[in-house]
Amino acid sequence: MGHYFQPEIECASQEQIRAWQDERLVKTVKHVYDNVPYYRNLMDQKGVLPGDIKSVDDLHKLPFLTKDDLRDAYPYGLLAMPLTDCVRIQSTSGTTGRRVVAFYTQHDIDLWDECCARAIVAAGGTKDDVVHVSYGYGLFTGGPGLNGGSHKLGSLTLPMSSGNTERQIQFMCDLGSTILCCTPSYAAYLAETICEKGLRDKIKLKAGIFGAEAWSEEMRQDIQNKLGIKAYDIYGLTEISGPGVSFECSEQTGMHINEDHFIAEIIDPNTGKVLPEGEKGELVFTSITKEAFPLLRYRTRDICVLTRKKCSCGRTHIKMSKPMGRSDDMLIVKGVNVFPSQIETVLLNKGYPANYQIIVTRVNNSDKLDVQVEMTPEMFSDSLTQISEREKELVGALKAMLGIYANVQLVEPKSITRSEGKAVRIIDKRNLY
Numbered sequence: 001m002g003h004y005f006q007p008e009i010e011c012a013s014q015e016q017i018r019a020w021q022d023e024r025l026v027k028t029v030k031h032v033y034d035n036v037p038y039y040r041n042l043m044d045q046k047g048v049l050p051g052d053i054k055s056v057d058d059l060h061k062l063p064f065l066t067k068d069d070l071r072d073a074y075p076y077g078l079l080a081m082p083l084t085d086c087v088r089i090q091s092t093s094g095t096t097g098r099r100v101v102a103f104y105t106q107h108d109i110d111l112w113d114e115c116c117a118r119a120i121v122a123a124g125g126t127k128d129d130v131v132h133v134s135y136g137y138g139l140f141t142g143g144p145g146l147n148g149g150s151h152k153l154g155s156l157t158l159p160m161s162s163g164n165t166e167r168q169i170q171f172m173c174d175l176g177s178t179i180l181c182c183t184p185s186y187a188a189y190l191a192e193t194i195c196e197k198g199l200r201d202k203i204k205l206k207a208g209i210f211g212a213e214a215w216s217e218e219m220r221q222d223i224q225n226k227l228g229i230k231a232y233d234i235y236g237l238t239e240i241s242g243p244g245v246s247f248e249c250s251e252q253t254g255m256h257i258n259e260d261h262f263i264a265e266i267i268d269p270n271t272g273k274v275l276p277e278g279e280k281g282e283l284v285f286t287s288i289t290k291e292a293f294p295l296l297r298y299r300t301r302d303i304c305v306l307t308r309k310k311c312s313c314g315r316t317h318i319k320m321s322k323p324m325g326r327s328d329d330m331l332i333v334k335g336v337n338v339f340p341s342q343i344e345t346v347l348l349n350k351g352y353p354a355n356y357q358i359i360v361t362r363v364n365n366s367d368k369l370d371v372q373v374e375m376t377p378e379m380f381s382d383s384l385t386q387i388s389e390r391e392k393e394l395v396g397a398l399k400a401m402l403g404i405y406a407n408v409q410l411v412e413p414k415s416i417t418r419s420e421g422k423a424v425r426i427i428d429k430r431n432l433y
Contacts, residue, residue: 004117004153009260010315014308017259017317022055024288025263029053029062032294035080038073039065039296056263059286060274065298070100070239079103081292091139092238092337102238103292109148111289115244115258116149122249122256122313123207123232125179127154132177132205134186135212136162141242142212142335146181149244155179162186165193173202180208183335184215184223184231188365191226205229211236211243212335214323216431219365220252233322239298240285246320251312254319261289264318265297266306269327280305282327283320301328329426333360333367336404340425343371343406346397352376355416362430369406371398377413 012020030050033040042063043049052061070078079086085105092100104112120131131150135142143161150157158177160168168190171177180187187210194200205227211234220231235255236243245262246255257264262285266275269282283302287294302323311319331338340358347356355374360367373394375387382390387410394408 004114005121006118007314010118010256010317012260012316014316018056020260021263021288024260025056025059025286026050026053028286028288028290028294029296031291032080032296036078038069038077039063042069059263059265059297062286062297064272064284065295067100067239067299067301074099075101078293078295080294081105086292089139090141090144090238090242100239102241104241105291108241108290108292111261112145112241112244113148113152115241115261116145117152118149118258119209119232119234119244119247120146120149120153120155120179122247122315123179123209123230124250125150125153125155125207129153129155129178130158130176130204131155131179131181132158132160132168132172134160134162134168134180134182134190135243136335140335141236141238142181142183145236145242145244146209150181165190169194169197169199169203172205173199176204178204178206180205180227180229182208182210183212184210184219185213185334185362185366187223187227187231188219191223192364195226200226200228203227207232209234209247213332213367214430222365235320235323237285237298237300239293239295240287241290245285249311249313249315253311254307254321256311256315256317256319259317262286263288264306264320266304267299269301269303277306277308277318280324283323299327301326301330303327331358331360331426331428333369334404336402338369338402338404342401343398346394346401347373350394350397352379352394353413355414356425357416357427358425359427360430367430369404370409371406372409372411372416374413374416375410379410380412 033050046063048061086103087106088104090102133143133146137143147159187208206229208229208231223231232248233255234243234247236245246257248255265284266281267284275281283300283304285298286296303325304323305321307319329340353374357372359370391408391410398406
């Protein structure tokens with residue numbers, strides 16, 4: 001294995017892991033309280049002082065952070081270091097017009113690179129591999145994260161970014177790429193194209209590290225069979241650092257969380273009560289080594305299960321299951337966060353009623369987003385040409401808001417089924433969980 005399999009850390013005893021977490025949590029809470037007025041106010045409102053947090057056992061005393069807090073504090077309200085000490089920002093896709101921006105010192109970048117290097121090693125990577133990174137670069141964390149991990153490991157890194165499939169496959173063949181890093185839907189598309197072109201025998205891939213969107217076990221098997229590789233899951237959030245918060249090992253039965261950098265909890269999403277190991281609930285993360293943007297008790301809204309069941313790979317860090325759904329109404333479509341509120345904002349700004357339905361399907365392993373929108377009676381009297389033009393206008397407006405293409409269908413007034421309770425806005429037919 002490569003240098004970044006660190007048995008003294010990744011195979012440490014539970015007592016050692018807990019000692020690291022206790023010490024680093026106490027230090028981080030004081031750092032945040034002293035330097036982040038926004039979170040200090042939350043602690044003061046709850047009557048909690050840094051001295052009240054002496055170990056992980058006291059973690060439940062701290063207030064939660066949510067994505068709403070990150071938006072409210074945008075852009076600098078949760079920054080815990082002087083801006084002059086920060087060397088990079090990364091950002092999520094916008095949700096209601098206000099993005100989440102995360103900051104990194106060089107120390108934060110180094111630790112993030114290390115976490116991603118561990119993920120590559122867990123997938124069988126060494127410095128002798130050619131790591132083909134087809135995640136997007138720029139503000140999105142996917143490309144920079146795996147790029148940094150590959151550099152840390154010492155592998156030859158191909159910073160391909162996404163798109164231009166012909167070039168992707170040419171480089172894959174010519175340069176002998178051995179580990180592919182991208183979204184699972186793009187991996188499936190690459191696999192299909194490679195098979196169609198009869199190039200299956202020309203590629204040297206042995207593994208893939210796929211994340212940023214939900215994918216099923218059936219999709220994993222399909223990719224593995226078509227490319228002749230092992231496909232590994234990786235998990236992360238921009239708010240916490242990016243990919244590499246957790247990753248799969250050769251057992252492929254869940255993702256090991258880098259517990260020397262992050263503390264994970266599972267809570268009841270309705271009450272906020274911490275649940276015992278093995279119970280399904282909402283995943284909450286606390287950063288304990290970050291300098292610029294350390295979030296305490298951040299609610300991910302991902303539903304999953306944690307387990308310390310012994311793993312055949314020898315790693316002792318707790319495992320999280322694949323996310324089994326969300327505790328909010330966010331969708332992940334083609335790796336992009338999509339909220340119904342974004343679509344509603346566009347419709348209302350364009351003079352449409354707030355009666356719409358979002359339908360997500362998966363066709364040939366690629367996500368397809370359809371939006372049905374009710375017209376007003378006045379619009380319904382328009383000619384077919386006028387209605388078609390209205391649809392094209394909405395397609396453009398939604399692309400500008402979401403960053404991805406959505407097919408729009410204008411339907412007659414009152415044709416979308418009404419609900420007596422909460423409106424059913426989303427129909428997700430992908431069967432991902």
